[in-house]
Amino acid sequence: MTTLQMIEAYRNELLLACVMADTAQHTSMHNVTTGLTAEILEQAEAHGLSPLLFELVTTQRAAVGEDGMRVLRGLALRHKRHSQTRADVLTKILHALAKNGIETLVLKGAALAHTVYAKTELRPMGDIDLLIGKRDIERAREILLGIGFSATNAPSAFVFRHHHLPALVLQADGELVIVELHHDALSGDVRESITLDDLREDPVSFSMNGVTALTLGHVDSLHHLCRHGFEPGEYVRLIHVADILRYANKYADRIDWQRIRAELPFLINTIRCLGYVTALPQPLQDIVTPPPDLRIAGVGRTFKPLSKVLTPPRQTKTAFRELFMPSAWWMHVYYNIAPESSLLRCRLLDHPAQVLRWVMRRYRNFFLSKLSAQR
Amino acid sequence: MTKQTEHEIPLMNDRVPRCAEGFTLEQFDHEILLFNVAKDETLYLNATAAMIWGLCDGERTVRQIIELITAGYPDSVADVEHDLYDTLQTLSRHGAIEFS
Numbered sequence: 001m002t003t004l005q006m007i008e009a010y011r012n013e014l015l016l017a018c019v020m021a022d023t024a025q026h027t028s029m030h031n032v033t034t035g036l037t038a039e040i041l042e043q044a045e046a047h048g049l050s051p052l053l054f055e056l057v058t059t060q061r062a063a064v065g066e067d068g069m070r071v072l073r074g075l076a077l078r079h080k081r082h083s084q085t086r087a088d089v090l091t092k093i094l095h096a097l098a099k100n101g102i103e104t105l106v107l108k109g110a111a112l113a114h115t116v117y118a119k120t121e122l123r124p125m126g127d128i129d130l131l132i133g134k135r136d137i138e139r140a141r142e143i144l145l146g147i148g149f150s151a152t153n154a155p156s157a158f159v160f161r162h163h164h165l166p167a168l169v170l171q172a173d174g175e176l177v178i179v180e181l182h183h184d185a186l187s188g189d190v191r192e193s194i195t196l197d198d199l200r201e202d203p204v205s206f207s208m209n210g211v212t213a214l215t216l217g218h219v220d221s222l223h224h225l226c227r228h229g230f231e232p233g234e235y236v237r238l239i240h241v242a243d244i245l246r247y248a249n250k251y252a253d254r255i256d257w258q259r260i261r262a263e264l265p266f267l268i269n270t271i272r273c274l275g276y277v278t279a280l281p282q283p284l285q286d287i288v289t290p291p292p293d294l295r296i297a298g299v300g301r302t303f304k305p306l307s308k309v310l311t312p313p314r315q316t317k318t319a320f321r322e323l324f325m326p327s328a329w330w331m332h333v334y335y336n337i338a339p340e341s342s343l344l345r346c347r348l349l350d351h352p353a354q355v356l357r358w359v360m361r362r363y364r365n366f367f368l369s370k371l372s373a374q375r
Numbered sequence: 376m377t378k379q380t381e382h383e384i385p386l387m388n389d390r391v392p393r394c395a396e397g398f399t400l401e402q403f404d405h406e407i408l409l410f411n412v413a414k415d416e417t418l419y420l421n422a423t424a425a426m427i428w429g430l431c432d433g434e435r436t437v438r439q440i441i442e443l444i445t446a447g448y449p450d451s452v453a454d455v456e457h458d459l460y461d462t463l464q465t466l467s468r469h470g471a472i473e474f475s
Contacts, residue, residue: 054404081401
């Protein structure tokens, strides 16, 4: 699936309706007559929306055609099975880590499936992400290896000192389950961090398979989702848009918005800019001023990862454009610039300086990795 | 029925089909689906095909499965046999059953 096809999903009413489907904010689908074409199904799967799309068309009885429905049903069943397997494995991991006194927070999809979505299988996930204190992370890795996980190769030297250890993998019920142990929920490419030592709020608990698990508090969660969803990667997956809007919508009356305005104002701007993807749910419109009716270019596009931009063969002109002229929408979000404000200074100064920092960080890590290997 | 199928039928009768590993039968959204976890593949089955798959336990021969099913449909033995061979061949083609 090309980036262009992924961005086209941002114009598909069926896929956009999935973002808030099965919440009180859903869009009525009674008038939808779009068939489930192979392209829509591919886009739904690539954007992590297949289970939500299935839920949407079955609950609203949208006329989408039986051929597409048969494929979608298969995808939804597959995600349901994956979700059950991952939940079983996660329960096993949490038991093992707790038995050894290791504090663990469940991040991203593995937590959101329980805390945000009506049914766990509605939130697909590629892997299980866990946040663990830096002092415990190697011990946690050993414990996971002890319960049957296998180690994978270390990433490239450019990502030395990564915010998570190389993935651990386990075959369970015929599936490959991937686990990442993070000491920081955020990549080193952003200036902030979310570690067990600098959480803004106490973790919150949720119940899973009869065990109590912990995840980030509301402010940290929203912070994490907004940074993670807009990481370099060519486009923002619509499931990440759904995560942010559903989270903010569901916990609107429990989130400390005053603190967010004071300490993390870019979260407010991120939610505003998501108003260019889909209408903001009503509770959020009372908290965040809806975005002005402007034409913001590049909705859905992010910044291409440096590893792709700078890997030969690549035309200099293309690389330059990808490095220094990213999507306006992404720049508004990433650099916390209101949609009404000009991006000129950002394009000329802030973004080039940021690119330089990213490149320098990778080379510094590369040299540190080589030095570390020589010792 | 093709000549090849006619030739295959007697050969299959004494063979013992068994459900292949990795496949599970699921009732989902009012449909019966045979799901292959490892390959992420889904097969749609009707109620009869699901019953046939369930009878492939690695102990019964094809003939015994035919006898079990035709006992319930004494008036349409030929049709049932034909459907059963067809189903077994389809399941086998998708790797959902194996013969010993």
